[in-house]
Amino acid sequence: MNRLLIIGGGAAGMAAAIRAAQTNPEAQITILEGLDRVGKKILATGNGRCNLTNAYITPEHYHSQDPARLEQLLSRMDTQRTLTFFQSIGLYCMEEDMGRIYPYCKQAAMVLDILLLALQRYHIHVVCNCRVTDITASKKGFTVTAENGTTYRGDAVILTAGGRAAPKQGTSGTSYPLAVKMGHRYARLYPCLVPLQCRSNVLKGLKGIRVTCHTALYRGKQKLSEELGEIQLTDYGLSGIPALQLSCWMDNKDADYTARLDLFPDWSYDDLRSLIQQRIREFPNEPLATFLLGLIHKKILYAVCKTCSLEPLSRTAGSLSRQEMDLLVSTLKGWKFPVTGTLSWDHAQVTGGGVFLQEINDDFSSRRQPGFYLAGEVLDVAGDCGGYNLHWAWCSGMAAGEAAAQWIQ
Ligand SMILES: Cc1cc2nc3c(=O)[nH]c(=O)nc-3n(C[C@H](O)[C@H](O)[C@H](O)COP(=O)(O)OP(=O)(O)OC[C@H]3O[C@@H](n4cnc5c(N)ncnc54)[C@H](O)[C@@H]3O)c2cc1C
The missing domain is CATH 3.50.50.60 (FAD/NAD(P)-binding domain)
Known part of the structure; x- marks a missing residue:
């Protein structure tokens, strides 16, 4: 034996x-x-x-x-x-x-x-x-x-x-x-350590862009996990190590998952709001398309504005109402992507x-x-x-x- x-x-x-x-x-x-x-x-x-x-x-x-x-x-x-x-x-x-x-x-x-x-x-x-x-x-x-x-x-x-x-x-x-x-x-x-598929009408234009951010995965209102690191935006959803790690939490295919990207993880909501207010004071006639250049990738800014329905991008920064500015800041601090699933095995x-x-x-x-x-x-x-x-x-x-x-x- x-x-x-x-x-x-x-x-x-x-x-x-x-x-x-x-x-x-x-x-x-x-x-x-x-x-x-x-x-x-x-x-x-x-x-x-x-x-x-x-x-x-x-x-x-x-x-x-x-x-x-x-x-x-x-x-x-x-x-x-x-x-x-x-x-x-x-x-x-x-x-x-x-x-x-x-x-x-x-x-x-x-x-x-x-x-x-x-x-x-x-x-x-x-x-x-x-x-x-x-x-x-x-x-x-x-x-x-x-x-x-x-x-x-x-x-x-x-x-x-x-x-x-x-x-x-x-x-x-x-x-x-x-x-x-x-x-x-x-x-x-x-499937684990796999890219996330998201429902979004802005992703197509962002394919190939990498952004260092804080990404959290929610099931309903419950935060499951969060990761800091470089997300790769793709036409179907989110990839990069943080997205792969978060996929390991998606063990229920029928659940309602959302990924939230904080594009300014080093700034609190209030600090970012003050900064944007200051930019608006300094450059009130600058179009939305450019007033945050130097802080954020141009195409990401377009997509965030689109998500917040802040259009057209030729609008001036000074034309933003208080509610619109709050919406912009909260989206930059928590850009939501409904996650519909993952890529295959x-x-x-x-x-x-x-x-x-x-x-x-x-x-x-x-x-x-x-x-x-x-x-x-x-x-x-x-x-x-x-x-x-x-x-x-x-x-x-x-x-x-x-x-x-x-x-x-
Ligand atoms: C692209 C990629 C990159 C990775 N990078 C890393 C990394 O850097 N670090 C890390 O920790 N992990 C990494 N992993 C994960 C890691 O490779 C696996 O978790 C690990 O190999 C699992 O080891 P295992 O021996 O259990 O299975 P496997 O390594 O998958 O081996 C199973 C073996 O069984 C054979 N087999 C299957 N069915 C049968 C059968 N019926 N009869 C006979 N043979 C069979 C298969 O051909 C295979 O050779 C990576 C995985 C992939 C796909």
Whole structure:
């Protein structure tokens, strides 16, 4: 009894395989990967540089339906765990701004090369073009069946076949039926770290403009979260890291979401109002189209005026009534965009929802099926941008690998 099967050769699967081999050198470990190579997604991470963990791993950077259970699991996963793992296979890292940690050579390809070398060093068997479609458990262990009909026998199985995001990188959600087959249930799936689609008649003219602002997401009147940073305006809605982060809060497709942009985050409402009043006093005959130039992007000013129905733009600044000025200031401090949804799974970096965390033990073994383990994005955890998702994948994979290796000993 020493055969370990790992379904899915991504970040979690490779970390699981390597830690299993380090823990139990006698184990016969096989990775079954649906694509023609393992670790394809890793090459795309961090814009080709692989932001592989973060110096500040805290629960606030993660989303799950079960934050209390997530906090328990994360408490065993500090940054050092990922760094020590990579050092054990020869990769050194460095920290950049906001705690983001990258490989020292800044190449995602190097991270994958190092992982592939370790797979070879530990004699881990890799079967590519092997999309798993079924799994059964019996007293004699597990039988895993691939799309082409080939079957594989294991004494333990780790499911690391990822989520539904970025299907072009092999992850179209095939892991969930396998988990269900082993008795698991999962929280509704939704795309995370994905641009927001908004209903607005001004966005078309703003395509490509970037603006540093404070963005808050509301569900009805409740503020869900807020982000400071550079928003990219697109013809369909909002992109850029703050918009991607806010998408992780949109777990209810029927809810009424609104994004509000504060274009002057460094100024209070009253300060901005005084400044605009002063500009009007100084330049009363200046048209609306130009009276705030030097403070705000020209096209954004046009769009804000349009939103407030302050037209035509040839009107003079001095012609603004008190109510009109108040409306202008409150729009500059809280420009509302009704959010109608997000872009599709193709554009998402991670999956919200997944197998319930209550259904796994601290070592990532299943509470439904002995000898079965789950790790990585298949679980109900999605992290912010900044290395949090890969950190979860490596650490949960390592924990599952260690435990499964002991189980088959
Ligand atoms: C463009 C992009 C950039 C990203 N950048 C970052 C970043 O810089 N930092 C960060 O922390 N996170 C980043 N992420 C998120 C991160 O890559 C994932 O959260 C992480 O890879 C999840 O690891 P995983 O092993 O659980 O799943 P994956 O890495 O998705 O691996 C799952 C593997 O299982 C295989 N598979 C699927 N179904 C089957 C099946 N039925 N049978 C056999 N094999 C199967 C897939 O082909 C895949 O190889 C990024 C994601 C994307 C899409």
